[in-house]
Amino acid sequence: MLGALVALLYPIPFERSGQIYYETVGFLVLLNAMLGIGWNIIGGWAGQFDFGPSIFFAIGAYTAALLTINLGWNAWLALLGAMVVSAAICAAVTYPVTKLRGHYFAIATVAMWMIAQPIGATWPLINGSQGLFIPVATGGGFVHGVLTMEFPGRGKGLGFYYLSLALFTITLLAARAIERSKWGFYFRAVRDDQDGAEAIGIDSRLYKVIARCLMAVVFAAGGTLYGFWALAVFPDQVLEVNWNILPMMAAVVGGLGRLWGPVLGAVVLIPISQLMATTLGTGPLAGRGIDLIIYGAIIMVIAGWRPNGLLSLPWSEWAARLRGHASASGKA
Amino acid sequence: MGLLYALVAVGLAIIWGLMEMINFAHGEFMMLGMFGAWGLSAWLGWDPLITMVPLAVVMYGAGVLVYRVLMQKVQRGEMFTQIFATVGLFFFIQNGVVALFTSDYRFINASLLTRLSGVNLTVGGVRIGVPLLVGGLIALALFLILYLLIDRTDFGLALQATAEDRDAAMLVGIRPQRMYAVAWGLGTALVAIAGVILANFFSVYPQAGLSFTVLAYAIVALGGFGSILGTLMAALLVGVVQSVTAAYLPPAFKDAFVFASYILIGLFRPQGLFGRF
């Protein structure tokens, strides 16, 4: 519960000092953690590597934007719309592809991403590379902000932080429920031994689709959130390679297949990259990419040192030892 | 062009197709090859066709080094950590080059191939540029050598054995670590050679790697895992699809069509064209 308290109170000191930027960092952490959890469903639990989840991120962002701009829908309804559309498209394109196994499936997801790029850049409906702009709402208080997902003025950082916290929590709870349910069991069966699973009657193709579309729904929600945050949806933004890699990396760093894995991963990776970008990416060494070099080095070190993810560190032992020390010194 | 893609892809075919190790930084090694060729050409005036050999040797060493220092440790864990580690490698190498050379575009001006640029050979009504042809022939030659190596020698058999079943391979006395290291070395060397050749036609800059990496992955998968020949065929196919698409449809969709074909073929042949597993 301490964690929940920290998460809730995190933005307060920044509000007071006006350093809204840190709230945005928090927003990014939560967004990526949420995406990471979503990715974990297909990648960690079902064991199918999806390298192109950003297409659903983009579908979510564009659907929500189109619904809001052209049909005037409320932001939350647009969010639901985005999630539904994303799931539908996911089901349609994923089913045929589930014939492929392992690496082949992974490349197919990359293929989808590569196909989505020129579509995004040239399709007139979504205004191609000129992007869609969500009209900026002016005025209105906090409650109005929550209702429309737009927080004019300085409340933006704060508003989106809590918004992402809410969506993140919902995703986390949903994931937890799925993990313990029959679906979770089926996913893991497919991952560990696909032929064996099929032998006992589990339709691996169906469950791969379900797993991927659950991820698609999460990504669509994330995309919608991002769209309203950025107030603009550009194809090269939402289809960007980082939306493919970061959630995946967060899951891997934290511990693949573990519920909290992506959360830990996001909490570690994003502040590091932000810190690097702002301290080392500036000044006389700017433009030399030093921050990214170090970022890369850190990643390699973590990967080499803890190939099973940071969660695999013996936290419980350490905690027990700490407690043991405390009680020992207390008694002595 | 297809032959050049093949060269880029074949390095990956060994590391990934055969040994199942994902290398996100594949294109970066190619880029290093390009920079090496440019550097030696600009500072020492050596023609890339010659520098190809020493650079290949150096990059072989680099590949082995990367394996021993990084990938060996990573193999202990999840498959995914490999991706993660190589993503780190990707950032590291690309920006290392940026730090040393900045992101400016550079060109090789004085090599044999660039001097031949514009010279064409007309074969049966089709005009082929000589430099590309030369590059393609080199690629083909390397391919053949590789194919013979993998398929016909004991060493190649050992590589394949390790790929199929590591433990069984150990039982017959093959040391898997060594196999992996060699595979990495070979893969890196090959893709660096590709880079050297490509440097004659493309501008040399740090971000050059990524688009080739993605294509290479598609090609290896299309050709099928474990088949060198498959990779070659797939690469040629990709080259053709690209040209045909660009000639009749909006060029922006060139690559998209390549990937769409991949999916289509995948639906009918889930192991790729010639895949073994």
Next chain:
Amino acid sequence: MRILRVIVAVAVLFFVAVQLGPGARAAGPVSEVLIGELLPLTGNFASLGQQYLWAGQTVEDIVNNDYPDLKVPLGPGKGFPGLGGAKMTLVVRDDQSRGDQARTLAEQLITVNKVHWLNGEGTSGNTSIIQPLVESYGIPMTCHACASPTLTEKGFKWFYRTGPNDGTMVASVFQFLKEWPDHGGPKDLKTIALFTCDNLFCQDNRKIALDLSEKAGYKIVADLTTKTGATTLASEVQRLQSANPDVLFSVQYPAETTIFQADMKRANYMPKVLATSNGAYSDQTWLNAQKATNGAAAWLGRDPTAIDLASKKPSWKQVNEIYKKYSRGQDMGELAMREITGMLWMADTINRAKSVEPAALAKAANETDMKPDMMIIDYKGIKFDKNRQNELATGVVTQIGWDNDKHTIWPWDLAAQAGFKTMYPAPSWPERESHKK
């Protein structure tokens, strides 16, 4: 849960680290004017970002140091006289050519570093991402070299642009083509082909060009859009060859332009007129690389400045010397010129405002009426229209000669001053080869 404790621990550590980071600036009289520079220093647009950075460093140098006979704003004297000699400090951030990173860093610059003015991003696409943010915080923002017209047409109150936008610039190319027959040019240019990349900047250009082509009565024989990051353009060249336009209007970034040239050479394809708009044409690095192969001879394009004439000004030469200190010896290209001019304007505005309060800055900016003799670039002046676009920046049309330099060919009075005879038709590849020797 235990894991939760871990996360909490990490969060707390981060929290602590943050508090030790850059703190809030104190209120009161400023000794330092903070200018946020948000640039793509790595990634796709890195070579552009670099030139922007050098321009910024040049301006910082000019403002903070005393250059007594330099005829530009704040040349003589140190610092901002209107602010008691306060110095200018650039706060540079690299957004890796990514929009979401740009947005986050913009927020950091404004809320943590508390910059007084934000200069960036450098490319039209990413700049439009950060516009709403900066607008909501209410500090002045500029991107002098971003050419997309939409940036000043969305009603933002805090975004200023001193450079011309593509609406006017592309129009000048077509104007030139229209008037050319009366000034010794070819009379039979009837067909045109468009060759553009797929991002915001190229597509904006394409829309304008499509519109103007139709109005001018050209027959559009091809309209090709390519994906940024293409590895080969050979088939596109083939298509263009068979369409055989009289005029090829190409908008591509440097990397793709290089591939395109190589493929053109192999196919021995060269249209009669090769017109372009920014992208590679603005990139000094690309231009320098063309020297060896004469690859750029006869290319003509819109140019914010008649560089051959401007570079005759003594102030241009002086500023160029300063610029070369930072640019590893590269001369100022038109990109740097636009940026330096704009940033010197910014410095002048801050000086006139005698304050760093946004309202005062806006007032001083809106009242701007800068005269051409104080600039190293040849705009007719700086005066903003209601969209905060400089209406006195019009741009010219230049052509690259065999000497690999840009020469003004339009408007005709400036062209007469420049004294360059337009090249037509564009020389073929074999001609370019032989011209080398």
